[in-house]
Every structure is written in structure tokens, then in C-alpha cells.
Amino acid sequence: MVSMLASYLTLAAVLFCIGLYGVLTKRNAVVVLLSIELMLNAVNLNLIAFSRYGIAPSLKGQVFALFSMTVAAAEAAVGIAVLIALYRNRATVNVDEFDELRR
Amino acid sequence: MITTLTWSDSWYLAPEIVLAAFTIALAVLDLALPRRVGRDVIGWGALVGLVLAGVFVCWHIHDLNVWKDAGKDAFRNVLGGSWRVDNFGNLLKLAFLGATALIVLASLGTVRDREVPIKGEFYYLILPAVIGAMAMSSSGDMLTMYVGMELLSITTYVLVAVRKKSGQSAEAAFKYVVTGGTASAFVLYGMSFLYGVTGTTHLASIGQALPGALADYRAMIYVAFFLMIVGFALKLALAPFHAWAPDVYQGAPTPVTAFLAVVAKGAAMAMVYRIFLNTAQFATGDDSQVRDDLFLALGVLAAAAMIVGIAGALKQQNAKRLLALSGVANAGILLVPLSLDLTNLHSSLFSEFVYYLAAYVLMNIGALAVLTLVSRSSGHEQLSAFAGLYHRAPWTAAAMTALLCSLAGLPITAGFYGKLYILFATVQTGEYWLAAILLGTTVVSYYVYFSFIRQMYMRGGENEPSVRMTIPTGVVIWVCAAGSVALGIFPKPVLDWVDGLFSLTTDFLAR
Amino acid sequence: MEKYANQYVIVAVFLILGIVFPIVVLQLGRILRPSKPTPEKETTYESGNDPVGDSQIRFNVRYYLYALMFVVFDVETVFLYPWAVAYKQLGLFALAEMFLFVGLLLIGLIYAWRKKVLQWNSI
Amino acid sequence: MLEDIPVLSLIVWLPLLGAVVTLLMPKQNARLLRWTAIVFSVVPLVLGLLLFASYEPILGGGAYAEHGTWLSVPLNAEAWSASQGVTSYRLVFNYLLGIDGISLPLVLLTGIVSTMSALATVHIHKRWKTFYPLFLLLQTGMYGVFLARDVVLFFIFFELTLLPMFFLIGIWGYFGKEKAANRFLLYNGLGSAVMLLGFLILIATLGFSATQTAGGVELVYSGSYDTMLANLADPNAAANAGGAMFLSGNLRWAAFILLLIAFGIKLPFFPFHTWMLKVHTEAPPSVVMIHSGILLKMGVYGLIRFVALLFPGQIDSWAPVLATLGVINILYGAILACAQKEFKLVLAYSSISHMGIVLLGIASLNETGFEGAIYQAVSHGLISALLFLIVGSLYERTGTTRLDELGGLARSLPFTSGILLTAGLASLGLPGLSGFIGEFLSFLGLFDTWKWLTAIGVLGVLFAAVYVLRGVLAMIHGPMQEKWIGLKEARFIEALPMVALTALIVLLGVYPSLLTDLMQHGFDGLLKELQTRVGG
């Protein structure tokens, strides 16, 4: 069972890293939002794996995952809404062009 | 066993329930009111809700005091310990509620259609954000904390984007969503490991389980905490994770900027304090390696934030970005007390934190309120908008001077004492390097903040339009300025009060 | 717990069959059916007119708004289910809580309604 | 009679009261504002003189100490109370004012120079209602610095001088005023930051005291200077006994160096002096009078009070370093002063040079030297105040202070030129004037220990003759320039401070024991400590 845990954790870590990579490098704003979801899903995987095969298995992980899914959905909703507003202003979803706020 | 909410629990949740009820009522009111009716009434409603919630918090404080006098524990676990009513939470809640009330009041005077086109939303979305902040400071469980954090984050995403027609606002909001989402992912990822190691999300239980787990799962514990640190650093805009802050603060409507700078930051800080004191403080005795590393990391982050924040602010010409970067530095300062060893000598970290937070609330909100006024009369938010403010509005200039002195940490202001206590703690615990950095950045910050003063007093401004003051904004500015000075001249009552209420053993060690 | 895995074995079997079936049938069809492509046949059908422009255009914003509504409401219902399953064991206070929860949802709906999000004005 | 009133507090807070009063006055009435400021500057001076009259050196000024707990900040005591029956664990900021032979001369100096400077504010032509409150606030800060006997209080007053100075330079200064103000703020801010770190180390180690009360043990951290001295002397104090609050050798060195740098910036030392040049050239004359006359002396005072008196061991081993620094200051200042074309800069560099002499006095580590240092500080305060007063009054008439543009002023302005010459002579250390006594005492002190350095230092004093005479003579003699013919002689309100200051300079020059008597016992403790060190 420990090996099961390890494989889930590895998968989650890989997903998380892909997500992070996407957030940092992707130019399309929608893809960036997708990448964040990917990271959150990696976490959910982690939580559920721990709740089943963890050192001290308990249901709390699943509950946590449920909440995190909801929250992720809300976040995605707001993210998309903001992106729509931004698109209406700029007519692009390329994050490189979001540079009106200068330092 | 299923633990459900009971009627008696709802008493402990009264402040949050009140706010939620007001949110709903105001939202409905906003929908029901015809278009031509001004939305100020909703703002006043929000203010009433905040005050009412504050009254309930005070009531709780009173209750806790009564229990304490009766020899009972001065805290209550609600909902199976996922919610704690203790004075750590209560004091921070008061700070958040007060700050939000000031922001709402200030915006009642200044919010124009150009600034926030849908004012109703602005007023009633700020309330759930406060609920989130309160949840973050009052939870005993990572799950509740996380939900609170997201409640705060998501509402603030919307608030930042509330100027629908403005590309800047939307751009800021998008950046905020991306960093905020990434930050939550990091925090959550860290939490998931912590949960995996201990099998629980309840902070106190984690604290109990961790010493046992430490032997076998050391690496995972490191991973958990460092992921969380990264996440929180992103949330708090600590350097080197602060790049988003100036953009977001600049793009957001000024009242929202104030909210982000003060309440969002304070709440995240509260969460950091709770999590780290409840869990990471565990490894006393033989194996303090993990703890030392973690707190060192926090110290390094704090130092980096102070340095980078002030260095970035040095060349900043946009007043809002400047204040954002100063916020980065101030977040660093707020983190310092936590990063210090909790020893016999130094055990007043909470007083230090909360005092500086109060100071920060006052000075930042005050400064941003002045900025709103000034930028409205000048039409832009550059530093030069302040040119000759002394001639245009001498009293406002004077208030701003007091606020800036507090920001810079000059005596005798709240900012000065806040820094002094924290400095004293660093010296007490022998972290001289941190003290040196804190002092060094303070000196540089003189230059930064005095650039406002130079503009106000030493540049001509006779030709600029005069500044139109509204009563609510004026009240806020003067409350903040007077509060900054008063806290500086009489810090004792506040600190005595905080010290009397807060107790490390009850608030963090009692299960 | 181990035995419960059986249920998912069934699901897996259905999944495999569900994937295999179209592949097999389409391959079978390839053997049986004629294939005489001409450019005429491969034009896009637009009621006999020559197609103008690309059809892979951006979706109307309206669709995103519905997607948003869906995400919000559908995910909220996820919370209704655990409550519904355990409802009989929870007692009256849970009812009040859910009234609150669903009430909030309703207010969200009313909000969207008032803000004319539900007004479909696209094709 | 003086014992019955809180005379020290009055001295400190009366100017602040004056600031409030001026704030309530009408904006346009410059004369009313000015006279109010003068009155509120004179009253502390009078109180100071009363103190001076009734001061008995042997008591060490103990009669005039004022004690009070200003802030008592609770520290979370749970960790301790659990084990050791602690009932109260606090960080206390005391309101401690005191006066002794070291501070009294400087308080008097502050009074005199402030009053004179208040008279000289006739040169201020705009925004009086902002000027005078700041001016008076500055005085509160300066008195506080010299009277505070608690390090935090000292620090607060020290910082309190920063803000008004920033405004005074930045608003009423000349062309480069903003830059000068910035530089002033940054350097002094840096100095005060370094100082605060040093002080905090002191509080955390030396400021700790535990008292057994009826209820239990009361633990207190405070910045009280007397507690620190007591803890230093007591071998059983926590600071000397090891443990968490042990003032280790390294820590001692760290605090020593931090404070040295802090006050060295104010003094200023050679590499930290650039801010001062700007201030001297850009600030309005009445402000420079205060700056050069008093603010620099805060550095001297701090060096003696906190560096020398608290760290005898360290200063003992670093005396050569200090002496070397002093000699560098003297020579550097003197040589550069010779090369300047701007009279204000000549004066600025001469200040650096003179402060070098103060350093020498301190480095000598004997009573004569210390007395010389303070004497030199007071005398330089008076002289430079006088010089800048004259500079201000000349600038108002001619619009320049460049040496090559001025000349032959003696003919149109005989009185002013006469005073200028006197002041110049005092500055170069002519016997019979106060400058001589200070230099003489300092060198005399140093001569006991560092003969060669003394010799080099004296060389610097010779340079002084060159640059002072070059500067002064270029202005009052030389070819008469046409445009300066019709200049009006100094008004009464300008002449009054000139005469007063000149009189004081002469008085101190001929009657030095006026001040030296005061200082007699100020260094007893330090000297005893040094003696034991040298002996043991």
C-alpha cells in the first residue's frame, strides 16, 4: 500500500509541477487559468491519496478535497469572469500584452 | 460522530453571522432599489453591519474575561474545534472590522462613479471578504482556514475588478487571480502533506501528532512547511514573491487597495501565526532542527521583504505603487516577531504583532484616503499629485505628515513604537542581523516617505486645483492620523489591554 | 473495502468495451464501405453555398456567462448531496443551515436574473 | 526654590508650548510670531542660568533629576511566571531627566544659541507660521537630548530634532535645499538607526533589573542610564554573570562601535561628513546657527556620555584610533578649508577641523582632555553661531558669500566686519578668546598620552590661522567693490546677538573656570574605572 501512496504522490507532484510550469510560462491567459486548476487538482489527488493510503487514513482528506474542488470552481469562475472583462478591454488573451500597469 | 452546528454555537459565530446576514440583506436591497437611488445607503448599511459585528466581538472578549476570572479557560472550541473563539482571533477580528469600517467610511466620501461604477457591489462584497479574514484568524482547523482564505481571496478578486470598464482594473484583477490561485495551490499542497503526515487537519491535533511523525517523515514535514511558506509569501507579497503587488494595488480602486493592503494582508498574517505557532512550534526539546530551520526561513523572508520592498519603493513615482511596495516592507516587519525564537525572554510576539498591525492599519488607510482625495483633484496618482498640498489643503497635509512619520517610524508615532518593540525583541533574542536590516530599511524608508513630504511642502502647488474634502473621508483621515499619534503617545493602555487578553498558553497551547 | 473494488472492475470493463466497440465497428465499416473522395464531397456543407470564412470563431461571451452560472450552481449542488444523504440524522439545525445555503444560492440566482444574465440574446 | 518646580521639564517642554502658541497665532503677523518665539527661547535660557547659578558640582547635579515612569509595556510573562514567581515582566520607558557637569554647559549653549538664532530669524521671509513651531520644536528636541537620562528618551529627542531640521532646511534653504534636506535626513537617520541598535543592545543586557516586591518578583527592562551604570559596576548583575542577558565582550564591542559610528556621523567624522557641508551651505543662517552651534554638539555629548562613560575598556583600547581620527579630521578639515572659495564652506570645513579637536580631547582619556572636549564644543558652538549669524546678515545684504565676490566690506559695514574679525580670531584660537581654551585643554590632555599626535594636531591649528584669516580678510579688506558701497549696517535686532555672542566668547576666553568648575566631577566614575584598568 505504501507503494500505492508513493505513486499517487508522484503523480500529484508531476501534475503540480506541470501546472506551475504552465502558470509561469504560458502566454494564453486561459491556459494559465487551466494550469492553476491543474495545480489544485494535484492537491486534491494528494489529499485523497493520503486519506486512503496515508499514514493515518481518515475521511478528512476527502472532505478537504471536496471543499478545495468547490473553491477551485469558484476561483475559476471569477478568473474567467475577470478574463472576459479584460478581453473586452484589450481584445487579447495573451498575457504578454497585459502590461498597462507599469512599474 | 457527526458534530453539527447548534444554537449555542451560533452565539460564538455571531459576528460572522451578522456580517453574512448584512451581506445578504444589502445584496437584496441593492437589487430591489431602483437605479436612480444613490447607493450610499448600502455603504451605511455595511458600516452598521461592521459595527454590530464589532460589538459582538467585544461581547465575546467580555465573556472570555468572565471565564478567565472564574478560573476557566478563556477560549471556546466550536464545531469540533474547527472554530476557536479566543482572544487571538478576537483582537484580530477587531482590527479587521475597524480597518474595514474605516475603508467603507472613507469610500463613502470618495467613491465616485468613475472609481467604482457599481457601488452597491463594492459595499456588500467587502463584508464577505471580512468574514473570510475573520475565519482565517479564528479557525482551529486548516480546512476552515483554507475556506476563509478563499472567501477572502475570491471576493477580493471581484473587488479588484469592480471597475468593469477599466482595463487597468481588469488587468490587476487577472494578475491577482493568477497569483492568488497559485498561492492557494501552494498553501493547499503544503497542507495536504501536513495532513498526510498526521492524518488530521485540526491544528492542535497536528501539533500533537507532529513530534511522533518527525522521526519518520522528516522530509515530508519540511516539504509541507516550505510549500506553505511559499504560498503564504505569495499571498503576503513577501519578496521575492511580491512582483504582483504593485500592479494589483495600482490597478485596483483605492478603497480596495487599502483593503488588500491591510485586511487581506493582516488576515494572511494571522493565519501564518496560527498555523506556525500551533504546529511548527512543536519540536521543542531534543529535535529543534526543523523548527529552527522554519523560523529562520521566515526570518530570511521577512528580511528580504523589508529590503526589496523599500528598495523598490525608492525610485517609484506612482504613489499607489509606492505604498504597495511599502506594504511589502511592512509585511516583512509584521513577520519578524513570529520568526524570532519563542523563549523565556521573548514571549510577547503577539503584542508586537498586533500593535504593529494596528499601527499599519491606521497609517496605511489614512495615507490611501489622502491619496484618494489628492488623486481626485489632480486626476492622477503620481507622487507629483501631492505637489504643494501644503498650500492647497494645509490640514490634510499636516495629517498626511503625521501618517508618513508613522510609516517611516519616527517618534512619537504608532509606527515608531511598533518598530521599537519588534526591534527590542530581535535584540533580546540575539537576532542582530534582523535588527540591523530592520533599522537599515527604516532609514532608507525615510527617504521614500519623505518624498511625499518634499512634494507637499517644498514643491510649488499654487496653481493646482484645490482639494475638495468630504466629511466621511475627512473623518477617516483624521481618525487615522490622530490614532497614529495617540497610539504613539499612549501605547500603554493598548498594550496592557492586549497583554491582559492574550495568553500564549490559552490561545495556542490549550487544546 | 477490497470487495467494493469489484464495482469499479465492472465500470472498467464497460469502459474498455465502450472504447473497443466504436473502434471495431468503424474498422469494420472501413472494409465494407466505399471510399471515393472528391473535392466536391469534401466541401463544408452550407446549404449549397460556398462557405465564406472560417467557422472556428470565438464563442459569444454569453456562453461563458452560462458556463459561469453552471460552475457555480453545479458545484454548490455537490454540497447538497452529502447533506441530503445525511439529512435524517442531522436534525432541525441542519435544516436551518441548508435553508441558509440554498437561500444564498437563490439570491445568487435572483442577482443573475436582475442583472439580465439569464436573458439569452444570442443565437 | 528651584527644587520645588520641575525645572528640567520646564526647560524641555516650554519651547513645545511655544510651538503650540505660535500655531494659534495669525498667519501674517511675522513680528508677533517672532517675538513669541524669542520669548519662548529666552525663558529656558533663564531657567538654565538659574540652574547654573545654583549648581553645586560636588552633588553631580543630583538635586535636579526628575524621575517618572513614562511607559510601562507589559511583556507576556507566562513563560517566566510559571517557573519563578514573576508577577510583572515589563519593558519600561522612563521619563528621566537629569543634569550634571557634562550636560549643563551644553544646555546653556543651547539656550544661548537658540535665543540668538531666534533673534536672527529676521532673515526668514516666508511661511512664518510654519517656521516658528518647527523652530521651537527643534529646541525641545535639543534640550531633551542633553537632559534625558534614559536611552530611549534620549533617542526620541534625538529623532525629534530630525524632522524639524528637515523642514527648516528643505523649505527655507537656498537652491539645493531639497538635496541638503535629504542628505541630512539620510545620514542622521542612519546615525540614529545605528544608535538605536546600540541602545537596544544596552537595554537588553544592561537595562535589566529584578526587584523583589511583596507580591513576587518584578522584572523590568528599562533604558535608565543610572541602572546601566549600576549594572556595569555590579559583578553580580545579569549583564556580567553570563546567560541570556550576558553582555559578552563581542557584544560590548559591537555596542561600542555602533554608538561610536552613530555619534561620529553627527559629530561628524571624516568619511561621514558630506551631509554637513550641504547643510551648512544650503540652510538658512538662523538654522545653520543652531545646526552648527548645537546639533553637532549632540554628537560630542553622545560620544562622552554613551561611548566613553559606558565603555571605558573599549575606549581605552581604541584611544589611538580615536586620536588618529581626530587628527585626520583636523588636518582634512583645515586643508580643505584653505582651498574653499565659498565662505560658508570654509566655515563648514573648519567645523570638521574643530570637531577633530574634540575627538582628541576625548581620546586623551583624562580629565583635562574631557573638559577640553566639552569646552571646545561650547566654544565652537558660540563661535560658529556668531560666524553664521554674520554670514546670514551679509548674505541678506549682498546676495553672495563667495570670497572672490566680496571684499572691502570693512568700509561700508565697519561694525559687522569688526565682529567678524573677532569671531575669526576666536575660531583660530587666539588666546584670550574662548577658542583657545578649548584647544589648549584638549591638546594638553592628549599631550600626556600621545605626544606625536598632539604635535600633528597642533599643526592643523596653524592651518586654521591660514584659512580663517584668508577668508575673513578677503571679505573685509581687499579691493573695495563698487556695488557694496551703499550697504546698510546691521540692524539692532541683528547687532544684539552679535554683541552678546562676542561678549560670551571673550568672557569664556578670560574666565574659563566658569565652565571647568562645573565639569569637575562629571568624569569621576569614568576616570576611576580607567585608573583601575590601567593599574590592574
Added chain:
Amino acid sequence: MDRYFNSPVSWGHVGIFALEAIAALAVVIVFVTYAIYFERKVIGWMQFRIGPNRTGPLGLLQTVADVAKLLLKEDTIPARADKALFILAPALAFVPSFLVLAIIPYGLHLPFADLNVGFLYYIALSGVTTIAIVVAGWASNNKYALLGGMRSAAQMISYEVPLVMSIVGVTMMTGSLNLREVVLHQTGYFWHWNFIPQILGFAVFVVAAVSELNRTPFDLPEAESELVAGYHVEYSGFRFAFFMLSEYIYMYAIACLATILFLGGWNPPFPQLDFIPGLIWFALKFAVIVFFLFWIRATLPRLRVDQLMGMAWKVLLPLAILNIFLTALGIEWWG
């Protein structure tokens, strides 16, 4: 059946389950074949026509012939289409529809996958088909198809919300999401069936379900009169057949679900009648539902698109929420 579930997993089980799945596939294909036939017949009768009657006795082989035709028909892929997605879409539509069948219990001892999540499983998988439809519309690179696909997506997600919510009442009464337990809870006389206490939920369920099936009067995505054929306008041959197949499988699944959730599953209307096998009762109720679906197709006109969307959000959703409230109150009142 039960004993397989109560023993550990082995390859033997997999084999048996595979046979089961193939059986299900066979049943479904037969059902679809004759459902189409039946539908045409029913509609014909209702419109005073005869319906298919040439191929085979009574036209019984009509659909078989149609399927054979589709299998033999040339498969064209438009030159401008996105080929990979175009090919993927029909399979993507079919797989979840088939997977859904894994959980439907036809009788007490004939359950397939007896999952605790039950109904949620259906919702989750049927959502995937929406993606397939959007993909089909997008990949075709045809304006009709794109509009059809987008409309279909909007419609399906809109109606999914009331659909899901309408089941909450049933879940509350049962205390479980497990479909078998839902049926067991309805044992007894027919007034114990959910459709009476949950009449509101049932109504919402039926309307939303019909819409989810993209059937008239909610067949906007393929509205022949405006969009030619909607998202599958470019599909021909067996790829087209797969869209039709999955649509009919969903019909089958929804009818089964309606039977299980609201009509007491395999329970007889009166306990006295339990000598008749449960499977028969199930089939009867199922047939009624299917007939009902054909019936409304024959009688109701198509809605306008704004009416369609408005109905989901402004009528069905509030009703579904109301149903939840009423159910909760009802349970409080009457236990």
C-alpha cells in the same frame, strides 16, 4: 450475482463482467433498433400515418436496414475539418453513454456496478458527452455545426443544474445515493413510490431529462429547420450512427433512472403482485416512460432558444430548490 461482489477481485470476475457488459451492449443495441422503429410507428399513429411498414413484416426490419445502410455508406470528412477531433468526437460521445449503463440495477438481484455514488456517476459521465458534442461542432468547421454544438453545450449545462437538484429530494428521503437502496426504499404500495411525494421533483426531472436528451421540444442543437442538423451536420455513415446511438442510449438510461428514482424500480404497484418478476415491472414502467417521451415528441412544438434557456434557470431551478425545501420540511413534519 451477489456472490461475485462479495469475493475478492480475480480474472474470473473480469470475464464474467465482460460477458455482462457485452450482454448489456446487445440489449441496448436491440433496444435502440426497436426504439427507433417504435418511435416512428408511434408518431405515425399519432399523426394518422402508418409509419415504416415495408421492410420486413410490419416494417420490423426497417431500422436494421437503416443501420446496414449507415455501415455501408461512404464516410466523408470535410477537407477543412479538424481531422483528429472530428474522428474523436463520435467515440467520445458514445463511451460515456455506454459507461452509464454500468450502474443501472434492473432488479434486486440483477445489479450491475452497485456504486455508492449512484446518480452522481450518471451526471458526471453524461457531462462528458456535452464535450463530445462541442468537439464535434468545433471540429466540423461548419457554421451550423458550431452553432449547434454551442447551443447544445449551453442547453445541457443549463438543464443539468435542475436535473441534479431535482434528485436531491429523493436522496433526502432515501438517505443514500445508491440506486439499489433508492428502489428498496420504495417498497410497498405504489403511493410509496417517490413520484407521489416528490411530484414536483419528478416533474422537474422529466422536463430536464427530456432537454438533456436533446429531444423535441428541446432539440434546439439539431433543429432541422434552422441548423440543418446541428452539430452532426457534417457526419455521415457510422460516425453519425454513433451520435444517434449515444442519444438513444441516454434515452434508455434516463428512462431506467426515472423508473428507479421515481417509479419504484422493480417494485410492483401492490405488494400482492410480487409473484410477477421484478424485471417485468421494471420493463413495464420503463416502457411507459419511453412511450411518454415519444408522445411529447409527437405533440409538442419546439421551443425558442431564449424560452429554452429561460425555462431552465427561471422555472425549473427555482422549482427544484422549492422542492428541496418542501421535502426537508415534509421530512421534519412527518418523519
